[in-house]
Amino acid sequence: MGRCAEAIAIAIAIAGCVPTISQPRGEAHLDAMAEAGRHHSHGRDREAAIAYERAAEHAERRVDRDEAEWRQAQALRREGSIDDALAILDRIAERTPIARRTVRARFEAARLRLERGERDCALASLRVVVRDHPSHGQASRALVLLVRALREESDDVALAELRALDGHVASSDLHDDVLTHLAEIHLARGERAAARALYERIADEHPYPQGERWDDTLWRLADLAEQDGDPRAAIAYLERMITPRSEGIPPGSYTQPRMPDAALRIARLQRDALRDHDAAARAYRRAYDAFPTSRVRDDALVELGELQLDAGERDAGCATLRRATGELEVGAAHRRALQRSARDCR
Structure with missing residues (x-):
């Protein structure tokens, strides 16, 4: 040996x-x-x-x-x-x-x-890390290297390896990584239905707050729905992302990085794709109120004012923009509020 x-x-x-x-x-x-x-x-x-x-x-x-x-x-x-x-x-x-x-x-x-090009021995060791230590901190990195090397041979080889791992590491921290790699390969091959089904599994089997890829996965599902011309489905995925925080479960602050962006994206979809003024206004207010430390709340407040002005609600729009110029720090949203106020709120 x-x-x-x-x-x-x-x-x-x-x-x-x-x-x-x-x-x-x-x-x-x-x-x-x-x-x-x-x-x-x-x-x-x-x-x-x-x-x-x-x-x-x-x-x-x-x-x-x-x-x-x-x-x-x-x-x-x-x-x-x-x-x-x-x-x-x-x-x-x-x-x-x-x-x-x-x-x-x-x-x-x-x-x-x-x-060094010693592929067989390297892959054997990577498999030991991934299969026998799937919850170790290096397992995710090992999986990336393993999948990359196998895809150099062919996507079919990589898919076969990942499908075997799907069952083998199902109860470990590595499982959502395995499903993500599977989904990405299917998506790269143009197999959108298979990719979407895998992303759905990640969201279902590795939910908030334990699932490390949960919010990114729902965002990706929203991307796919929007690309397929289904903004309502995209909004449903984004709403699913926000719901746990708005319900306060579990207690404490568990805001995931994508949540404020999801709230703002919902408002924009309501405004641009569905042309639903009232729903967009409510979504903008939520994006501003629910995430007080988020970088997107400035945009939410200014875009709400612009929405109101564009709908002919001059008093409400100007009041919203005055609030924006008074509350927001110097930045792109602040400058946009000043410019729109100067034009429409004299």
Whole structure:
């Protein structure tokens, strides 16, 4: 069995072990780590690597040895000694039980091997990270590299891998990433119905507030609906994004980054696509009132004033723009309010 195959087999065997996180100790170890840190801060990577090696030799515990060797490998990588760095990363990744640098070392070794063109071994290691450690912080990055490499072969190969992962990591933090990659490939192939069905699954199976891709997914669904000429469906997706916050569930502030933009986008769709003045006015007021710290509320207030003026509601529109010029800080919305007021509210 080759070195790469042996490493993969060991990684699979230890996949269920619990990471170790603890404070370093040992005077000789700590002194060597401090010396290595000084070399690193001055860009002396070779000297840093030597000091980190000495720190690893003096480590009293495995976790401290792993950390010193991890930093040694990074120093060697920076100075161009990739073979030496890979040997150390493999050594860290193969140790049992799993510790805090185990998965990171395997991912970093796979990344370096991809860069060197060692595709088969790199992909095998990436699969270990993705399949056996799907909730690890490196799993999402490993999946990106894996999918990118497989798509270089063909989209069909990447889709087959992702479909297998769909069931394998369904209960993990990585599942919505897997579904997103699937949807993006289908969309790139022009298979819009398949992509939309996958985005719907993300929104349903990984909902707010735990789902990390939930708001982006609903935004993407709104994009697809709007492109298909269905503004009401687009609004429904955006309303779904805003509803949890407006209901206050769960308690506290859980505003997702897309929520204020969704509120403003709803107002614009009501105004431009549906030509519903009253609904647009209500949506603009909500975008302004519901998100007091948002950067879009300036636009919401000014666009409400413009909407009112365009509908012949001069008194209401001018009052809204006066409020905008009085409340808003200097910016594009403020300047637009001043210009429209000067023209229509003398």
